[in-house]
Amino acid sequence: GQQLNQSPQSMFIQEGEDVSMNCTSSSIFNTWLWYKQEPGEGPVLLIALYKAGELTSNGRLTAQFGITRKDSFLNISASIPSDVGIYFCAGRTGTASKLTFGTGTRLQVTL
Amino acid sequence: NAGVMQNPRHLVRRRGQEARLRCSPMKGHSHVYWYRQLPEEGLKFMVYLQKENIIDESGMPKERFSAEFPKEGPSILRIQQVVRGDSAAYFCASSPRGRGEKLFFGSGTQLSVL
Numbered sequence: 001g002q003q004l005n006q007s008p009q010s011m012f013i014q015e016g017e018d019v020s021m022n023c024t025s026s027s028i029f030n031t032w033l034w035y036k037q038e039p040g041e042g043p044v045l046l047i048a049l050y051k052a053g054e055l056t057s058n059g060r061l062t063a064q065f066g067i068t069r070k071d072s073f074l075n076i077s078a079s080i081p082s083d084v085g086i087y088f089c090a091g092r093t094g095t096a097s098k099l100t101f102g103t104g105t106r107l108q109v110t111l
Numbered sequence: 112n113a114g115v116m117q118n119p120r121h122l123v124r125r126r127g128q129e130a131r132l133r134c135s136p137m138k139g140h141s142h143v144y145w146y147r148q149l150p151e152e153g154l155k156f157m158v159y160l161q162k163e164n165i166i167d168e169s170g171m172p173k174e175r176f177s178a179e180f181p182k183e184g185p186s187i188l189r190i191q192q193v194v195r196g197d198s199a200a201y202f203c204a205s206s207p208r209g210r211g212e213k214l215f216f217g218s219g220t221q222l223s224v225l
Contacts, residue, residue: 004153033213042115042202042216043154088153090214098144098167099214101153 004089004102012108019076021105023089031092032065032072033099038085046087047074079109113138115205115217116185123223124193132188132220136205143186144204144214145171145178154202160186190222198224 006023013019023032031050035043047058049065049072056063060077072089089102116135124130136143141162146154156170160180171178175193180186190197202219206212 035216040218040221042117042204042218045213045215048213090154096167097142097159098156098170100156101146103153 004091004100006087006089006102006105008105009103010106010108012110013079015080015109015111017079019079019083019107020073021075021087021107022071022073023091023102024071025091026070027093028069029072029091030069030094032063033090033092034061034063034072034074035088035090035101036085037088037104043088076107079107081109081111083107084109115140115203115215117201117203117217117220119220120218121221121223123225125225126194127192130190130193130197130222132190132201132203132222133185134188134203134205134217135185136203137207137215140205140207140215142206142208142212143180144206145186145188146202146204146216148200148202148219150199157188193222193224195224198222 004025033048034046037043047063052069054065062075064073086104086106088104090099118133143160145157148154158171158178159167175191177189200219200221202216204214204216206214
């Protein structure tokens with residue numbers, strides 16, 4: 001089945017630094033979504049991407065839908081302590097309704 | 112503007128008992144998805160339902176697990192004769208339509224099997 005690999009697996013950064021993470025797949029996806037999950041809560045949608053090459057921002061977050069349609073990238077600029085959490089990519093192939101989730105990137109921000 | 116509501120938040124069951132997890136989708140949403148998350152892992156798809164119909168149950172174990180989304184009332188994920196390996200967080204998500212739509216998640220039910 002489809003598998004989404006996220007890297008890095010975890011990151012420890014200082015407040016104010018920029019963050020980059022990515023998600024790669026062996027299959028082509030038609031939709032990419034990025035979610036953030038905090039302890040004890042469900043994932044919260046951050047950004048949705050629908051076209052190859054699309055670049056979309058949501059405040060300090062910017063995500064891109066890779067040209068090959070097999071990858072996506074998420075950048076967070078000027079990180080703050082409340083950015084702490086696990087970031088998941090999720091993708092949907094052409095005819096499927098379900099989302100396939102990545103393995104997650106755990107972000108820790110130190111003061 | 113209530114989001115996706117799941118209850119209970121925490122459920123403790125002994126081996127062999129039944130677990131019933133409930134999910135009320137966002138207002139206006141008629142599509143419901145159930146996902147399972149083990150500690151330190153991503154979310155794994157279980158089942159996708161529309162009102163009164165199961166659309167895709169490819170991620171659901173063939174035995175002991177069932178799901179429904181009746182015309183009236185919440186969606187129910189039912190696990191019969193629970194085993195320790197069923198311990199996980201179960202998340203429900205909803206969308207207004209099917210393909211191509213964003214999914215909005217509830218806060219989950221943490222199932223612990225003793």
